[in-house]
Amino acid sequence: MGQVTRTTNPTRLRQIDRLHFVVRVRDDGPDGRVFWIETFDHTAAKLEPEIQLACIAHAGSTEEYLELGAVSGITQDRHSIRALATDKPLRFRFIFYKAGESQLVAYTDGVKAKAEAGNLGSSLVDIEPTSLGGVVWKLVMPQGAGTGEKPNVLVEKALFPTAHSAANHPWFGVLVMPEVMREVATAIAKNPDGLEDPESWLYRWAEFIKVLGVDAPVTTEDEEAAEDWADRLVEKFAARGTFRHHLAQAEAEMNGDQR
Amino acid sequence: MHVRSLNAAGISALVAWLENPSGASPRQILNDEIFTEPLPDGYHLDPEAQFATSYDLGVYLSSQVFPVVPDSFALLNRHGMWAWISLAYMDSLLGKKSGLPLDKPHYVNTHRLGYRLIARTAWDLVALHGEAARVALGSKLSPWGEMAEQMTSRQQIYANRSFWPVARRLYSLVDGTVKSGATSQRDKKARRDPKSKAGLGGVRRLPFAFRQFDRTFNLRMMDADAITALLPAEYEKWRSK
DSSP: OOOOOTSSTOOOOOEEOOOGGGEEEEEOOOGEEEEEEEOOOEEEEEEEEOOOOEEEEEEETTEEEEEEEEEEGGGOOOEEEETTSSSSSOEEEEEEETTTTTEEEEEEEEOOHHHTTTTOTTTTSEEEEEEOOTOSSEEEEOOOOOOOOOEEEEETTTOOOSSSHHHHHHHHHIIIIIHHHHHHHHHHHHGGGGGGGGTTTGGGHHHHHHHTTTOOOOOOOOOHHHHHHHHHHHHHTTTTTTHHHHHHHHHHTTTOOOO | BOOOOHHHHHHHHHHHHSSSSOSSOOGGGOOTTTTTEEEEEOOOOOOOOOOSSHHHHHHIIIIIIIIOOHHHHHHOOOOHHHHHHHHHHHHSSTTTTTOOOOOOOSSSSSOOOOGGGGHHOOOOOOOHHHHHHHHHHHSOOOSSSSSHHHHHHHHHHOOOTTTHHHHHHHHHTTTTTTTTTOOOOOOOHHHHOOOOOTTOOTTTTHHHHHHHHHBBBBBGGSOOOHHHSSSOOGGGHHHHH
């Protein structure tokens, strides 16, 4: 007898690769943030030209919904997202439907604006410059359990205008990243099964932990044992070449050497 | 009266009273420059106004105090101002039976519990959802009922403009009160008993059903009746109740 599984897709809903989108965000100062679709290739996405596109821009508990017309006529008009929280990761969900019908034919989730995402798309942690109102950085751990989710380090854009400027900064590397690693390690220690669950955001960390030479934690309710495991992971993380390079740069800067 | 902002000393005074609410709230500090700071915008409110429900407070704030807001996100982040407004309307924000304040996060901004700050959330929800906000904030028994907690604590539905009219359609009575049992929990025992209907179709389960349909429908272009008709059988009694 046939079995309904989560992979049967009875609604025939298609997932469109987010790589078909190039979305930009700009802060227009007093007018707040705006976004626009720089490119969307509906032919490459195999969508009929008359299919309609709508967008849900969301950050934390704030969201904006916009209908953008037929996929063949997408313009680069600016759309205000000033009501969205700036201290939460900004993501776009695009939905595709036939005019006059409410059932979707396709969707794309988790699209990030190019300017904010930098080139760190394949990393395990996202870094997003934003306005934090006086705070320099803030870690937002994944809310859901989905495999596409990542820990997000929000950074004050006045200090780090791009993700790369933060990722390559020695002080960011030595002060922020170990704490990020510790938070992730703690999340793993609380749910070691996530490392083996392809639908968990922790799954992608299994290989990273292996490369660091640390055995996966065992399920335990002993908080001290979990903390010890997290400490070991952070120590191994801090022994990596990139971290030691950042540490050497930071030490040189403390000693007054020119970078 | 000009809307002002509690400074650090003002928030400390308010918190001290919330932790030990003997006697009247310290409303005398509302205009005291030691405890408060002026704001540049010239917003005004009536400090003598009284509100039967948090929804009424939200309507007043959105229509009378902040009718035009150039940057709503910036306004939401004025933690001192919202603590000041909480203090100004403390009489309307106390437990209706006890006459005592609820927990601290309902009056001053608290990390991760910001949604519980009644005055701010009431303004925000009425501004976002209008009349539909009444389903969460319309309780005459408490300024922060279980319906408010269930509908504001999940960030996926807080700002979702199609969710709120559906919740109102399912759980509100004509007079604005919430139908009995709407916030009931489906406990472990009920989940193990296929014949048990406890908690089915309640507001605790609606966000999950809603999320499933949100995957396959453009719910934001559908009206409440059309969405309600999509919902599975467990919502039938709420549709017709």
